[in-house]
Amino acid sequence: MPARGCSMGDEASSPEQRVQQLREQIEDHNYRYYVLDDPSIPDAEYDRLLRELETLEDRHPELITPESPTQRVGAAPAQGFETVEHDIPMLSLANAFSREEVAEFDRRIREQLDLEVIGYSAEPKLDGVAISLIYERGNLVLAATRGDGQTGENVTTNVRTIRSVPLKLRGHNIPERLEVRGEIFMTRSGFEQLNTRLADAGEKTFVNPRNAASGSLRQLDASVTATRPLRFYCYGAATTDRLPESHGEVLEKLREYGIPVSAEASRVDGLEGLLDYYESIGSKRGDLDYDIDGVVYKVDDLDQQRELGQVSRAPRWALAHKFPAQxxxxxxxxxxxxxxxxxxxxxxxxxxxxxxxxxxxxxxxxxxxxxxxxxxxxxxxxxxxxxxxxxxxxxxxxxxxxRSGDPAPWVMPESCPECGSAVEQVEGEAAARCSGGLVCPAQRKRALEHFASRKAMDIDGLGSRLIEQLVDQDLVRSPADLYHLDRDTLAGLDRMAERSADNLLAALEASKEVSLGRLLFALGIREVGEVTARNLARQFGSIDRLAEASVEALEAVRDVGPVMARHIRAFFDEAHNREVVERLLSAGVRYEVEQAAESGEQPLAGKTYVLTGSLSGRTRSEAKAALEALGARVTGSVSKNTTALIAGGEPGSKLMRAEELGVPVLDEAGLESLLEK
The missing domain is CATH 2.40.50.140 (Nucleic acid-binding proteins)
Structure with a gap:
C-alpha cells in the first residue's frame, strides 16, 4: 500500500485507549494519502499500525466497531444485493459533443438567470460506477449504486472495503445526515496489476478499468472486492444542510471531512472558461492514471441550481461535455x-x-x-x-x-515481405526483424547513410539528400552499387555538377582502402558498434573467418554477448548480405587488419577515460580508438570512477563535473603522453 502520513503515538495506558489511538492514526494516514496526496510514513509503518490494531481487536473483540479500519476485509458472501430507493433521484446528465452545444447550454443558463456571465464548477467525468454514500452522525451507513436513478443496489459491505472511502468522517459541524455522491473507479496502473495477477492465476482478465471496477464492486463475496484496487472520488452532495452555498465550496468542505475529491476540479467563468477547461483536461488526459470520457460542467451557485431546476431525468444546471469516442x-x-x-x-x-x-x-x-x-x-x-x-x-x-467459423491464427512470415530475406526472431525479444539489412528496400536509405558515415567508410559528399535521389531513382540498391556509379550519372542528379561528381568519385575511391574494423561497422550488423567491430576484426582477422564463426566463438570476443552473437550469426547466414559483401570486395574494397596488442601490451587496462572539447592533433574518434587499443575504457560521462578527463579546446560541462568530483584533468599533451606508453 502507498505510504501515508502521520507518526505513531505513545503506547496507550489501556487497550481501549490504544485501540482508539490506532484508529485515529490510521484514519489520518488514509486522509493524508487519499485526500491530501501527502503521505509521510512508509508502507511498512502503516502496515505495522494496522497489524497492531488487528491484534488488539482479536484479543478484545468487544472493542470492534463497524467503523474500525480493520473492518474493510469484507463479510461472508451474499446471496444477492437488496435494492435501495434513493431519497433524491440520481439523475443522468445531458450530453454535449461540440463547442456549439456547450455554447447553447451557456446561453440558456444566462437567459434563464438573466446574467451576463455564469460561474461554473468543472471537473473530469470519470469513467467508473456512480455511487451514493450516506453518512449518519459521521458514520457510513449505506452505499448504493445508481441503478435506474430511482433504485440501486445496496453494496455497503463491498464499499466498506475500499480504503479511499472514509468509514467515519473527520472534523466538526458534520451534518446529522449527509449523502455524498461520486464515482468508484480503478486506476490504469491498478488495472494492469490486477490483470497481471489474474492472468498469472489462470483466471479471466478484465477488458478495461471500468469493467474491472464494476465487476469488482458487484462481487457477492466482499472479501474479493477487498483485494481489488478500487478508488473513490466525490463529485457532490445530494443533501446540503449545513454546507456552503456553492458547489466548489461544498467540494472543499467534503474534502475537509476526509472525502476524496479530484484535484482537477476547478471553478471557471463563462463559456470561454468552460471551453478552456475542456481543452486543458483533454491535453492531459493521457497523463492521468484514470480514465475519463469528458468533463462535467455545473452551475456553481446552489441557489441558481435550484432556480434552474430539472427537465425529465436531467438537471438544467449541469452538462457532460464528452470527448470523442475512443x-x-x-x-x-x-x-x-x-x-x-x-x-x-x-x-x-x-x-x-x-x-x-x-x-x-x-x-x-x-x-x-x-x-x-x-x-x-x-x-x-x-x-x-x-x-x-x-x-x-x-x-x-x-x-x-x-467469429465466423474457425479461422487459423495469424503467424509472422518467415521471409521479409520487402526483400525476401529471412526474418530473425531472437528469443526474449518481442520484435522480429529482417536480416537483409544491406538489401532490404525498407532499410536501404538508412543502411546507405550508415555505410557512408564518417566512422564507417567516411565517404565525403555522400549525404542523406543525395542518397534519397540515388535510392528513389533506383540507381543504388545496396552499398556495393555505390562503387559502380559513373560521372555522367552523378552529374545528372539534382544539385550535382561535374565537379561535385568528380569529388564524390574520388571519395568513393579513397574509401576502398579501409580497416577491417571500419568495414565491419559500416555493414550495419545489428548492435555491433565501432568498438565491437574492431574487436571482431582483431579476433578473426578476415571477413571469411568471421562469417564462418560459430555463436560460441563469437561470444568469446570482448563485449560480445549471446544476443549480439546471434545477430552477427544471422547477418552472415543471410545469403543476400554475403552477396553484397562479395560484391564490395569485387568492386575493389580492400581492408587491412588491426592487430590486437599482446596481453602484456595493455598499459591502460582497467582505466576509464572521458574525452571532451576539440583536439588539434587527432579527432576524438581517433583518440578513443588509440586509448582502447591500449586497453582503456572510454565512456561518455564523468563519474567518481573516471580515471581522468581528457580536455581539448572549448570543453563543455564535463570539465565542471570533473572538477566537482576531483577527477584529474589531462590536456592534449597529457593524452599524447598516455598514448606513448
Whole structure:
C-alpha cells in the first residue's frame, strides 16, 4: 500500500485507549494519502499500525466497531444485493459533443438567470460506477449504486472495503445526515496489476478499468472486492444542510471531512472558461492514471441550481461535455506486415473504416506477433479499436464470440515481405526483424547513410539528400552499387555538377582502402558498434573467418554477448548480405587488419577515460580508438570512477563535473603522453 502520513503515538495506558489511538492514526494516514496526496510514513509503518490494531481487536473483540479500519476485509458472501430507493433521484446528465452545444447550454443558463456571465464548477467525468454514500452522525451507513436513478443496489459491505472511502468522517459541524455522491473507479496502473495477477492465476482478465471496477464492486463475496484496487472520488452532495452555498465550496468542505475529491476540479467563468477547461483536461488526459470520457460542467451557485431546476431525468444546471469516442467496434479485414528503417517487422491491422477518437481509422498497430497471439486477433474478426488523442490507433481485443467459423491464427512470415530475406526472431525479444539489412528496400536509405558515415567508410559528399535521389531513382540498391556509379550519372542528379561528381568519385575511391574494423561497422550488423567491430576484426582477422564463426566463438570476443552473437550469426547466414559483401570486395574494397596488442601490451587496462572539447592533433574518434587499443575504457560521462578527463579546446560541462568530483584533468599533451606508453 502507498505510504501515508502521520507518526505513531505513545503506547496507550489501556487497550481501549490504544485501540482508539490506532484508529485515529490510521484514519489520518488514509486522509493524508487519499485526500491530501501527502503521505509521510512508509508502507511498512502503516502496515505495522494496522497489524497492531488487528491484534488488539482479536484479543478484545468487544472493542470492534463497524467503523474500525480493520473492518474493510469484507463479510461472508451474499446471496444477492437488496435494492435501495434513493431519497433524491440520481439523475443522468445531458450530453454535449461540440463547442456549439456547450455554447447553447451557456446561453440558456444566462437567459434563464438573466446574467451576463455564469460561474461554473468543472471537473473530469470519470469513467467508473456512480455511487451514493450516506453518512449518519459521521458514520457510513449505506452505499448504493445508481441503478435506474430511482433504485440501486445496496453494496455497503463491498464499499466498506475500499480504503479511499472514509468509514467515519473527520472534523466538526458534520451534518446529522449527509449523502455524498461520486464515482468508484480503478486506476490504469491498478488495472494492469490486477490483470497481471489474474492472468498469472489462470483466471479471466478484465477488458478495461471500468469493467474491472464494476465487476469488482458487484462481487457477492466482499472479501474479493477487498483485494481489488478500487478508488473513490466525490463529485457532490445530494443533501446540503449545513454546507456552503456553492458547489466548489461544498467540494472543499467534503474534502475537509476526509472525502476524496479530484484535484482537477476547478471553478471557471463563462463559456470561454468552460471551453478552456475542456481543452486543458483533454491535453492531459493521457497523463492521468484514470480514465475519463469528458468533463462535467455545473452551475456553481446552489441557489441558481435550484432556480434552474430539472427537465425529465436531467438537471438544467449541469452538462457532460464528452470527448470523442475512443473505442469502437469494426471488422479486421487483414493483417499486413510493415518493415521499418531498422528492419523491425510490425503487424498492421487493415480495418473496415470506423470513426473513433475524432477521426476515421482504417489501420491500427498490432505491435508484434506476441501481441497478436495474446489478443487472439484473426483476420475476419470483429475487433475493438482504441484511439486516445494523438496516439496511433491500436486493436484492444477481438470479439471471438462473433467469429465466423474457425479461422487459423495469424503467424509472422518467415521471409521479409520487402526483400525476401529471412526474418530473425531472437528469443526474449518481442520484435522480429529482417536480416537483409544491406538489401532490404525498407532499410536501404538508412543502411546507405550508415555505410557512408564518417566512422564507417567516411565517404565525403555522400549525404542523406543525395542518397534519397540515388535510392528513389533506383540507381543504388545496396552499398556495393555505390562503387559502380559513373560521372555522367552523378552529374545528372539534382544539385550535382561535374565537379561535385568528380569529388564524390574520388571519395568513393579513397574509401576502398579501409580497416577491417571500419568495414565491419559500416555493414550495419545489428548492435555491433565501432568498438565491437574492431574487436571482431582483431579476433578473426578476415571477413571469411568471421562469417564462418560459430555463436560460441563469437561470444568469446570482448563485449560480445549471446544476443549480439546471434545477430552477427544471422547477418552472415543471410545469403543476400554475403552477396553484397562479395560484391564490395569485387568492386575493389580492400581492408587491412588491426592487430590486437599482446596481453602484456595493455598499459591502460582497467582505466576509464572521458574525452571532451576539440583536439588539434587527432579527432576524438581517433583518440578513443588509440586509448582502447591500449586497453582503456572510454565512456561518455564523468563519474567518481573516471580515471581522468581528457580536455581539448572549448570543453563543455564535463570539465565542471570533473572538477566537482576531483577527477584529474589531462590536456592534449597529457593524452599524447598516455598514448606513448
Amino acid at each position: 473505442e469502437e467496434v469494426t471488422r479486421l479485414l487483414g493483417i499486413e506486415v510493415q518493415v521499418g528503417r531498422t528492419g523491425a517487422l510490425t503487424p498492421v491491422a487493415r480495418l473496415e473504416p470506423v470513426f473513433v477518437g475524432g477521426v476515421t481509422v482504417t489501420n491500427a498497430t498490432l505491435h508484434n506477433a506476441d501481441e497478436v497471439r495474446r489478443k487472439d486477433v484473426r483476420p475476419g474478426d470483429e475487433v475493438v479499436v482504441r484511439r486516445a488523442g494523438d496516439v496511433i490507433p491500436e486493436i484492444v481485443r477481438s470479439i471471438p464470440e462473433r
